[in-house]
Amino acid sequence: MPRWARAALPAVLVLVWLALAAVGGPYFGRVSEVSSNDQASYLPASADATKVAALQPEFSDSDAVPAIVVLHRPGGLSTPDVAAITEDTKALAGLPGVAGDVSPPIVSDDGEAAQVFVPMTDDADLDAHVAGLREHLASSVPDGVRAYVTGPAGFASDLGAAFEGIDGLLLGVALAAVFVILVVVYRSPLLPLLVLVTSTFALCAALLVVWWLAKWDVVELNGQVQGILFILVIGAATDYSLLYVSRYREALRDERSRWRATWVALRGAFWPVVASAGTVIAGLLCLLLSDLSSNQALGPVTSIGIVFALLAATTLLPALLLLCGRAAFWPARPNLGSAHPAVVGPQARGLWARVARWISGAPRTIWVVCTLVLLAAATGLVQLKADGVPQSDLVLGHSEARDGQDVLAEHFPGGSGSPALVVGPSSELERMAGVLVGHDGVSSVSVAAKGVPSGTAPVTADGVQPVQGATPAPTVVDGDVLLEATLSDPADSDAAEDVVRSLRADLAAVDDGILVGGVTAVAVDSNDASIHDRNTIIPIVLVVILLILVLLLRAVLAPVLLVLSVVLSFAASLGVSALVFDHVFGLPGADPAVPLYGFVFLVALGIDYNIFLMTRVREESLEHGTRQGILRGLAVTGGVITSAGLVLAATFAALGVIPILFLAQIAFIVAFGVLVDTLVVRSLLVPALSYDIGAPIWWPSRLWRDDGGVARSDRRRDRV
Structure with missing residues (x-):
């Protein structure tokens, strides 16, 4: 050129x-x-909760997101407190982002708390509107009364605030960590x-x-x-x-x-x-x-x-x-x-030359000990709790919505403001209402009805109840009605999820087309889909990666052993992570998707380092024979692969600066797993096992058949 x-x-x-x-x-x-953190948008179109979310706006004049304002004074709200709160609710309707009528305050039976329902506009500025609502309440409530904004809008705002550091803080920490490591490595x-x-x-x-x-x-x-x-x-x-x-x-x-x-x-x-x-x-x-x-x-x-x-x-x-x-x-x-630099032999210097000599001296002992240590670490899997966590635990650190939810559950039915939504045939209204009213986990039931100030009318075992002296007609859309069931337990609790599962089973006996949605149903369907994904995708990923390795290395035995080594590394990493989550950080559990994400990243990225190693080993083996090729490949690639592992571990660890439970757990699992894979599996286990097996590692490729001649020639040259 x-x-x-x-x-x-x-x-x-x-x-x-x-x-x-x-x-x-x-x-x-x-x-x-162009992004959304709405949990319902994560669900498949076939989920009941997704279908209900799509139908819900048709039963209402508004698609607003409800915010629940909880006002609490230990010892009880006074009459002047209630009067001041009632007056202030009129001002809330004029705040930016408030999408409709604000309900009057509902005082709890014990008189210590009141709740106000505030519909918020569901748009990109929801976080800012909720922040404005909180700022207004902080200055308007009576002295001694504590105000919280919770409910779906409150939790969405807290989640959005937690993600605010992604563009700046996350990138800054990740790039700074990478820069420091590279300066140390390359000087x-x-x-x-x-x-x-x-x-x-x-x-x-x-x-x-x-x-x-x-x-x-x-x-x-x-x-x-x-x-x-x-x-x-x-x-x-x-x-x-x-x-x-x-x-x-x-x-x-x-x-x-x-x-x-x-x-x-x-x-x-x-x-x-x-x-x-x-x-x-x-x-x-x-x-x-x-x-x-x-x-x-x-x-x-x-x-x-x-x-x-x-x-x-x-x-x-x-x-x-x-x-x-x-x-x-x-x-x-x-x-x-x-x-x-000499990479093998007595004249070779440096850490990786010493590691290569160590492996050549006791390969079987090294790979057996490494395997036993990793198997022992993998026993921690029995303590892994990956069956879902409440929405209130998604944000680490302070969350006003979580604090407000605790106060709400203490003084009102736990599911207030986040009811289970039931969509079914209008002809089965009474039977559906009977199932809901008669269930122990349901505290109250209402039906969507237009022309009613609150948008719903109460329902009891006797049917729809009068509102302001008249019995409203339920809203019917394509032959269906919408019932709202306020649960006795907090909407994001395990007990509420059990109630939703039970309601689905009972309502299916009335009509198998009845849908149950709402906040709790979203969590139920998300967990079920995550468990299905985990059980389906993990085996497929293993097969796909195995096929790629077979094509790359032109062998069968080596790819199988590499995949097994990475799976063992993943199991050990997840086992240690489970122990750390439970006994060090005291985390409430994990989303079912956490093991899946950890597996995909660790297996795919762990195989990366084995590819870097084994492609160089194969290159060296063609000239020097398998056992010498393994030692030379390890010594040549040891420094660069270890540096790469440290960099990748540091970048994933940077995810921990975002106070989201899911990301913090992924950060620890992947960072720790990459270090295990880099420092133990790729540096000791795989080279020692391959050295112990020798030429058959390339079975059934031509290199396996030709390796004996190359190795004998190398030995003769070494003797000379």
Whole structure:
């Protein structure tokens, strides 16, 4: 290629990526325009709760989100307190975001609390409107009375506030952690910046594509998916970059031309990086088989991120390093003709050379001990509680909605403001009402009726009750009516979920087309779908990754052992995490999707490091025989893979700065699991087991049959 073209090509690549980053960067501040944290939007269309949520607006003149204002004075509200609260409710109707009539205060039987129902506009400014409502109440309630805003609008606001740090805090912590690790590893001021630029530009380009796909309703985007996308792109792009940097530094020792060194490095790094990215993408796309919309969205969204991480690491970073040359590694420049460090043998120095010698001396002892330790750690799985958590526990730290829910449950029926919604034939109204009224877990029942100030009319065993002297007619939509059943227990409690399951069974005997929805039903359907996804997707991911490894390594035994090692690593990581969650952090449990997400990330990313290792081992085995190839591959890749593991663990750990239970648990599981996989499985277990097995590890490929001759030749050369 002409000299001018060699200079122009990297410059053009850098300019293209700079343009993508310039266009995509501003979209960090616009994610809220296309994302939603409404839990019902996560559900599949076939779920009862989803169907009820779609039908509910037809029974009402408003699709507002209810906020419940709870006012509490220990010892009891006085008559002046109630009068002041009643007067203030008139002012609430004029606040921004209040979508309709505000109910008069309802005083509890013990006289210590009152509740007011405030309908809030369901739009992108809900968080700001709830914050304005709270600010107003803080200054308007009588002295000594504490006001809380809870209910669906209150919890949605607290959840939105918890996700506010994703754009700034999360990225800042993740990038700072990566930068510190890279400076320590490379002892160079420029190279870490080039790697961070590569990762950041990849994220900007990925966000640009994802934002428009969400805008066109091709994918669903929420805070959970957004946070994982950011972390996964930064971590993956950095990992792929480290592998290329390692190859490029090797090539600079042998090649005078930076151009030639770039192509040598690309040949060595390209296919392992592509195989690793392809494995992660294949695992993530298996989430499309999920019933939950949030899981379905995570698959393509994060796959897009991995694609851009791959493209940046194989185009932008090589271009940047080509332009910078050996100066990128200053002050430890790799000079032309400098000797490659010895990786095996008595003259070899360094940590990984010592590890290789240790493995060659006692391979069976090492892999057996590692396996037993991991199996012992996996016994913690029996303490894993991944059957769902109450909505009030989703936000870590302070939550006014959670505090208000506790006060509400203490002085009113626990399900006040978040009733179970029952949609069924109008011809079966009396029988449905009879089932609801007669159930021990239901405190009151009402039916949607237009022309009534509250929008509903009370229902008892005797039928619809009069309101203001007249008996209203229930609202009928396509032959159906909507009943609201206020539960005795808090809507997000296990007891309430049991009541919803029981009601569904009892109402099915009346008519199998009756639907039960509402806040509690959303939690029930979410948990059921998550458990189904976990049991379905995990085996499929294993099969897909196994097939990819078979094609990559052209063997059967090695891929099977690699998959088993990563599964063992995942089980150990999840077992330790369960113990830490229960006995160190005292967490209330976990969502059923936590093990699934942990599995997909750990297995896909854990296989990455085994791919980096075993592709180099296979390359060395072709020349030196399997056992020597294993030692040489481990010694050569040990530093770069360990650095990559530390970077990925640090980036996932950064998720812990977002005070969301789900993300904090994923952060710990994946960060700890990556360290286990990097420092134990890939560094000791896999090399020791492979060394102990020897050439049959490549069965049934040609390398297995030819390895004996190569190994004998190596031994003769060593003796000479």
